[in-house]
Amino acid sequence: MKVAIYTLGCKVNQYESNVIQNEFENNGYEVVNFDEFADAYIINTCTVTAMGDKKSRQILRRAKQINPNSCVCAIGCYAQVSKEDLEKIEEIDIILGTIEKSKTFEIVDKYIKENNHNKIVMSENIMKLMPYCEYNGVAYSEHVRAEIKIQDGCDRFCSYCIIPYARGPVRSRKPEDIKNEVKLLVEKGIKEIVITGIHISSYGKDFKYNKLSDEPYDYKYGLIDLLEELNNIEGIERIRLGSLEPRIITEKFVIRLTKLNKVCNHFHLSLQSGCDETLARMNRKYSTTEFKEIVKLIRNNIKEVALTTDVIVGFPGETEEEFNKTVEFLKEIKFSKMHVFKYSKRKGTPAATMPNQVPEEIKEQRSNILLEMTAQNEKEFASQYIGHEIEVLFENDHEGHTSNYIKVILKEPNEGYINQIIKVIPQKYEEENLIV
Numbered sequence: 001m002k003v004a005i006y007t008l009g010c011k012v013n014q015y016e017s018n019v020i021q022n023e024f025e026n027n028g029y030e031v032v033n034f035d036e037f038a039d040a041y042i043i044n045t046c047t048v049t050a051m052g053d054k055k056s057r058q059i060l061r062r063a064k065q066i067n068p069n070s071c072v073c074a075i076g077c078y079a080q081v082s083k084e085d086l087e088k089i090e091e092i093d094i095i096l097g098t099i100e101k102s103k104t105f106e107i108v109d110k111y112i113k114e115n116n117h118n119k120i121v122m123s124e125n126i127m128k129l130m131p132y133c134e135y136n137g138v139a140y141s142e143h144v145r146a147e148i149k150i151q152d153g154c155d156r157f158c159s160y161c162i163i164p165y166a167r168g169p170v171r172s173r174k175p176e177d178i179k180n181e182v183k184l185l186v187e188k189g190i191k192e193i194v195i196t197g198i199h200i201s202s203y204g205k206d207f208k209y210n211k212l213s214d215e216p217y218d219y220k221y222g223l224i225d226l227l228e229e230l231n232n233i234e235g236i237e238r239i240r241l242g243s244l245e246p247r248i249i250t251e252k253f254v255i256r257l258t259k260l261n262k263v264c265n266h267f268h269l270s271l272q273s274g275c276d277e278t279l280a281r282m283n284r285k286y287s288t289t290e291f292k293e294i295v296k297l298i299r300n301n302i303k304e305v306a307l308t309t310d311v312i313v314g315f316p317g318e319t320e321e322e323f324n325k326t327v328e329f330l331k332e333i334k335f336s337k338m339h340v341f342k343y344s345k346r347k348g349t350p351a352a353t354m355p356n357q358v359p360e361e362i363k364e365q366r367s368n369i370l371l372e373m374t375a376q377n378e379k380e381f382a383s384q385y386i387g388h389e390i391e392v393l394f395e396n397d398h399e400g401h402t403s404n405y406i407k408v409i410l411k412e413p414n415e416g417y418i419n420q421i422i423k424v425i426p427q428k429y430e431e432e433n434l435i436v
């Protein structure tokens with residue numbers, strides 16, 4: 001039996017696809033590329049933008065063309081939020097929402113073996129409180145770096161974001177299960193783990209109602225406690241953090257962080273806008289002044305730190321003046337890299353019905369301004385290392401990353417470097433990479 005899996009969207013989806021793929025493999029399935037003939041096609045969908053929806057639909061349709069007798073299964077966020085849209089697509093045999101996704105192997109395997117031809121739609125209400133849903137297995141992939149999922153869900157309800165409706169409230173994974181998975185990854189030779197989740201800063205806040213702690217809602221065991229434990233696991237050399245909510249960065253947090261030698265000096269702090277009025281409409285819970293203080297705290301305490309961020313342009317009501325405030329703020333902070341997103345209307349979110357939606361061409365112009373800025377910042381940040389010794393963890397015989405996430409390319413590939421941390425001296429910066 002052959003299975004092909006296509007993953008759209010974020011690192012959490014990638015992690016979940018890896019676990020699902022391993023489960024198929026462990027049960028005798030051969031995993032093939034998505035454009036090859038397979039008995040089952042699994043599409044792990046994304047709904048974070050309208051583009052994610054569109055791409056999910058296209059790929060679902062394409063699968064049935066490759067093998068008209070295959071089982072086509074849509075799982076994940078788009079299936080959770082818009083199962084009615086997917087039900088209308090004839091080519092889809094199985095639709096599984098966020099909770100049912102962890103049972104993908106079981107359901108698809110049964111469907112194939114029983115030669116079932118009835119559509120299956122399972123998408124339970126995600127908004128109720130529930131414990132973390134463990135997947136069956138480890139998310140091992142062939143890389144030197146592996147994502148590790150520590151929580152699911154988000155309860156911040158930023159006004160533009162569909163994720164809380166797709167992923168539900170915060171559910172944190174038990175520290176023991178996380179540590180065990182990390183130890184298994186170490187056995188497989190993984191050197192770097194990426195702490196992944198929908199809102200990792202909320203890690204632990206649900207332990208009270210999920211009966212892991214009797215303490216009231218007070219972050220008794222939170223992200224920093226988990227990081228301290230993971231830092232002690234032998235064999236792991238780097239711990240990289242996924243996107244952080246700026247307000248988790250307090251003085252106490254940073255002091256504890258500086259003691260963790262394996263945590264990479266790279267932090268992704270989602271800013272979204274550098275204008276207080278826009279931030280308020282976005283329902284983000286910090287001001288630009290607070291953000292600036294947080295950046296100062298990190299830069300004063302962590303050497304050669306790379307700060308990266310996400311910015312949304314063209315949020316409803318974003319005037320020229322508001323956008324210019326963002327530009328000025330970004331110039332001041334000078335992130336080493338920015339991911340720029342054009343606001344995408346998501347049905348069911350407050351921002352979708354806000355007045356003064358910004359025309360697409362203005363979003364495009366604003367996006368181009370910030371893309372130019374980030375290209376310049378990336379170049380400056382990386383170029384400071386030309387002629388200086390840096391440590392690189394090589395993913396293959398010619399590519400690797402520094403702890404502060406600069407991509408390094410070897411002109412002459414070296415097999416002996418794979419999965420090793422090697423000291424090198426870059427000679428130049430070219431096409432967004434340092435060249436050795």
Ligand code: SF4
Pocket residue numbers: 154155156157158161162163164198199
């Ligand atoms: S913090 Fe805001 S943007 Fe991030 S997942 Fe939660 S609601 Fe969405």
